[in-house]
Structure formats: structure tokens, C-alpha cells
Amino acid sequence: MYTASDLRKGLKIEIDGAPCVITDFQFMKPGKGQALYRCKIKNLITGATVDKTYRAVDKIDKPNLEQRDLIYSYQDGAHFVFMDNDTYEQVLIDEEVLGDQRYFLVEDMEVEILFHNNNPIEVTLPVFIEKDIAETEPGVRGDTATNVMKPAKLDNGYEIQVPLFINQGDRVRIDTRTGKYADRVSKGF
Amino acid sequence: MNRPPDEHAGDEPARLGRKREALVCRSRTLQAIRQFFHMRDFLEVETPVRLRAPAPERHIDAEPAGAYFLRTSPELHMKRLLAAGYERLFQMGPCFRRGERGPLHHPEYTMLEWYRANASYTEILDDTVALIRHVVRSVSGGSVLHRRGCAVRVDADWARFTVSDAFSRWADWDPVTAYDADRFDVDLVEKVEPALRAQPVPVVLTDYPIAAAALARSKADAPAVAERWELYIAGLEIANAYSELIDAQEQQRRFEACARERGAAGLTVYPADRAFMDALAHGLPPCGGIALGVDRLVMLLADAPTMDDVTAFAE
Numbered sequence: 001m002y003t004a005s006d007l008r009k010g011l012k013i014e015i016d017g018a019p020c021v022i023t024d025f026q027f028m029k030p031g032k033g034q035a036l037y038r039c040k041i042k043n044l045i046t047g048a049t050v051d052k053t054y055r056a057v058d059k060i061d062k063p064n065l066e067q068r069d070l071i072y073s074y075q076d077g078a079h080f081v082f083m084d085n086d087t088y089e090q091v092l093i094d095e096e097v098l099g100d101q102r103y104f105l106v107e108d109m110e111v112e113i114l115f116h117n118n119n120p121i122e123v124t125l126p127v128f129i130e131k132d133i134a135e136t137e138p139g140v141r142g143d144t145a146t147n148v149m150k151p152a153k154l155d156n157g158y159e160i161q162v163p164l165f166i167n168q169g170d171r172v173r174i175d176t177r178t179g180k181y182a183d184r185v186s187k188g189f
Numbered sequence: 190m191n192r193p194p195d196e197h198a199g200d201e202p203a204r205l206g207r208k209r210e211a212l213v214c215r216s217r218t219l220q221a222i223r224q225f226f227h228m229r230d231f232l233e234v235e236t237p238v239r240l241r242a243p244a245p246e247r248h249i250d251a252e253p254a255g256a257y258f259l260r261t262s263p264e265l266h267m268k269r270l271l272a273a274g275y276e277r278l279f280q281m282g283p284c285f286r287r288g289e290r291g292p293l294h295h296p297e298y299t300m301l302e303w304y305r306a307n308a309s310y311t312e313i314l315d316d317t318v319a320l321i322r323h324v325v326r327s328v329s330g331g332s333v334l335h336r337r338g339c340a341v342r343v344d345a346d347w348a349r350f351t352v353s354d355a356f357s358r359w360a361d362w363d364p365v366t367a368y369d370a371d372r373f374d375v376d377l378v379e380k381v382e383p384a385l386r387a388q389p390v391p392v393v394l395t396d397y398p399i400a401a402a403a404l405a406r407s408k409a410d411a412p413a414v415a416e417r418w419e420l421y422i423a424g425l426e427i428a429n430a431y432s433e434l435i436d437a438q439e440q441q442r443r444f445e446a447c448a449r450e451r452g453a454a455g456l457t458v459y460p461a462d463r464a465f466m467d468a469l470a471h472g473l474p475p476c477g478g479i480a481l482g483v484d485r486l487v488m489l490l491a492d493a494p495t496m497d498d499v500t501a502f503a504e
């Protein structure tokens with residue numbers, strides 16, 4: 001259990017069995033009254049946000065969370081298969097948990113996965129990953145100065161904006177936090 | 190956030206340099222406050238900062254300092270001076286409250302208190318209206334205070350709501366007829382204070398349930414209500430005023446009840462202030478008094494969102 005004085009921005013708590021994170025926190029104390037802790041709380045599964053006020057005497061549930069580093073293996077329909085390199089245990093994660101991050105999975109890549117009561121709820125990829133451009137208009141030679149972008153597609157269908165000089169077959173780096181092009185790694189053939 | 194800012198550690202001259210405007214504003218505010226009270230023949234006093242017996246309050250914790258405590262308010266010493274025949278007193282200086290840290294709270298802050306003998310919370314309100322107008326004029330040259338995009342005209346007539354009215358209007362219940370301390374605090378913060386933010390003039394929230402006013406006198410014609418008011422400007426609580434309780438026996442009962450509640454909640458129970466109780470028994474004239482948060486007033490004058498912004502060293 002947490003008490004109200006443990007509350008702070010970024011703390012993960014549990015409300016009615018759901019894992020949540022405090023996204024905003026303010027200490028309040030009305031004149032002559034008791035200390036109150038105003039929190040904005042985001043449900044880590046549904047993404048829904050609520051406001052909640054705790055009093056100093058309130059107890060707050062601590063979620064049973066575990067962070068594990070797993071290796072991405074392959075996609076099996078709507079599931080993505082990860083492997084624990086120590087135990088060889090396979091973990092299946094649904095498409096909904098991954099969201100757009102599923103487009104940035106690279107085979108044999110190590111990812112951080114947060115489990116709540118042994119259910120995977122949050123996947124954190126490395127900040128930068130490399131992918132090949134499967135499809136885009138032919139590049140414009142020498143045009144590395146302008147900020148003009150054009151659409152391109154990865155082999156898994158994810159559409160991304162890239163600079164004009166990028167060609168089909170080029171390998172690019174993508175920032176997984178924003179899902180945006182970062183830079184070119186190497187030229188294709 | 191509830192942590193001292195440390196992102197500028199190592200770059201102190203630059204950090205303090207950015208505070209110049211706020212610190213000038215603070216200096217002018219202190220000067221204008223002192224000028225106001227000296228013009229009106231108030232005696233400026235300094236009373237002990239280290240106390241054996243801090244004023245008992247259910248929700249205020251004192252910072253221990255060796256065998257003493259740092260004062261949470263100069264109230265009891267100021268009243269001892271009133272009991273000795275001093276009639277108009279003011280004091281401005283540091284007070285300490287353990288564990289209070291947030292955008293509107295520092296564990297060490299500057300409090301202004303003043304007291305008038307043979308007066309009530311009504312005369313204290315007259316002083317407050319004149320003081321705020323004087324300070325805003327002296328510091329800004331105008332009559333408008335700003336906070337988070339709201340403008341408040343201090344020279345217009347101030348709004349006045351009883352606690353009954355305000356809670357009936359914004360929280361759908363009346364704490365005076367059926368007091369519930371938890372609900373009162375939460376609804377005040379969640380419903381009433383946000384509604385006060387939109388008021389274009391200062392707001393006086395008045396006539397609190399007697400249970401919410403440990404050192405205030407009850408109203409002669411309405412014993413369930415205490416002669417207590419609070420000043421809000423742009424939703425920010427600025428000051429708390431009482432017609433002071435002068436009945437020694439009633440005060441003794443309330444202090445004992447407070448000590449019992451603190452003990453039951455596992456909080457430090459402070460020793461009784463015998464000298465204050467003796468002064469009360471000897472006779473305190475009818476009087477009114479007020480505590481005003483100087484840092485928050487400076488925030489309004491500097492249009493600064495947090496106390497850190499108007500404090501040079503927010504440790």
C-alpha cells in the first residue's frame with residue numbers, strides 16, 4: 001500500500017484492480033483544513049484519465065508490476081511472439097497492447113515489457129530502430145538541404161514521411177517515440 | 190511539483206538574475222505593507238520564532254527545533270500583548286509548517302498578522318480592503334491583480350459569500366447545518382475554490398461552521414457559525430480572519446479537543462501554552478485578528494504562478 005505522501009508524478013498505482021499512472025500531481029491545503037493531494041490519473045490499459053483527490057489518511061493500492069526484457073521473435077496473426085532468453089518462455093502479446101509500435105518491431109530486438117499481474121500491458125522499444133524502405137517515389141539526387149518530405153512505406157505497410165533524397169531499398173532510422181524518420185543509415189541498391 | 194527545483198543547480202547567478210523583477214516586487218510589497226500599518230498607528234512587534242508550545246491546530250504540524258518548535262503563527266504571543274493592553278499590533282516574518290510543499294505552499298514562508306482590540310472580523314475586513322488597495326497601488330500603480338489570465342479589480346466592491354451560500358450554490362450541500370470535515374475540505378478544493386477563480390473582484394468567504402474555526406468566536410445570533418472569513422483573489426486563498434475567541438473556558442475545551450484528535454490520529458500533541466491561557470483568564474479584550482500570506486500576495490502582484498517564482502531560495 002502507498003500512503004498519500006508517497007504520491008508523485010509518474011508513480012504507478014492501482015485503482016479498482018486497474019494499473020494506473022499519476023500524470024499530474026498537486027499538493028493542496030485549504031485554510032485550516034487537511035492536506036489534500038490532487039491527482040490526474042491515467043489508466044494504463046484503457047488510457048482513460050480521471051481526476052482524484054486523496055487525503056493524508058487514504059491508502060492507495062500498489063500494483064503488482066514486473067518489468068522484463070524479452071526478445072522479439074515473430075508475428076503470428078494478431079499476436080506477436082516474444083522470448084525470454086533466460087527461461088526460453090514464449091510470451092504472446094496482442095496487437096492492441098502494442099498499437100503502432102508493432103510496426104517498429106525488428107527480429108531479435110530486445111524490448112522492455114511491463115507486466116501487471118503477469119499480463120503484458122506496456123511495451124517500450126529502443127528509441128531508434130532501423131527499417132528498410134519498401135516503397136517510395138524515386139529519390140531526387142542531391143536534395144539534402146530542403147525540409148520537403150514525401151510518403152514512403154515499410155515492408156509491413158506502415159507509412160512514413162521521408163526526405164526527397166530517400167530511395168526504395170534505403171535503410172532508415174526511425175524514432176519509436178514519435179514514429180517519425182530520424183536519418184538514413186545506408187543506401188540501397 | 191512537490192520537490193524543490195534543482196534543475197538550475199550550478200547556475201545560481203543566472204537563476205537568481207531571472208528573479209530580479211519578482212524580488213523587486215516582493216521588496217516593494219513589504220515596504221507598502223509596513224507603510225500602511227505605520228500610517229495607521231499600528232505597533233510593529235517581533236515575537237519569538239522558537240516556541241515551547243505552538244498554537245494547536247488539528248491540521249498544522251510544527252517543525253521541531255531542539256527542545257522547541259518553530260512557530261506556525263505568532264498568534265498566541267500577539268494575543269498576550271493584547272491582553273496586556275496593546276490595541277493595534279502587526280507583525281511580518283517567517284512562519285514554518287512541517288511537510289507543506291507545493292506550488293502554493295512552502296514549509297517556510299512569510300506571514301503578516303495584525304490584531305485590533307475592541308474590534309471584530311468586520312473592522313479587520315475594512316483594514317484588509319484598504320491594505321490591499323494601498324499595496325496594489327503602491328506596487329503596480331494601478332488597481333488590478335492578475336493570475337493565470339484572470340484579472341481582479343481590487344478597487345471595485347468586493348464580493349461576499351457565506352459558506353452556506355457558496356457550498357449550496359457550487360457543492361449542493363450546506364456544511365453549517367450538517368458539518369462533515371472531509372467532505373468540506375474536498376469540496377472546497379474541488380468545487381468552491383475553482384468557482385471563485387472566475388470572480389472579477391476579491392471574494393470574502395465568510396461565516397464558517399463553528400467546527401472549522403478553532404480560535405474564532407461564534408456569532409451571537411447564530412451559534413453554529415463562527416465569525417471567520419477568508420479572502421480569495423482569483424481563487425487563491427490569501428488571508429484568514431477571526432473575531433477572536435476570548436472565552437478562556439471555551440478555548441480550553443477546544444484546545445483539549447484538538448489535542449485528543451491529534452493524539453488519536455498519531456500526530457504530535459503539543460504542550461499547552463500556560464502563559465497564553467493565563468492571559469486569556471486574566472482577560473483578553475474583544476478583538477479581531479488576521480493572518481495573511483505575503484508570498485501569495487506577491488505572486489498576484491508579480492503575476493507569478495508559484496511561490497517558487499517569488500522566493501529567492503526555495504529550499
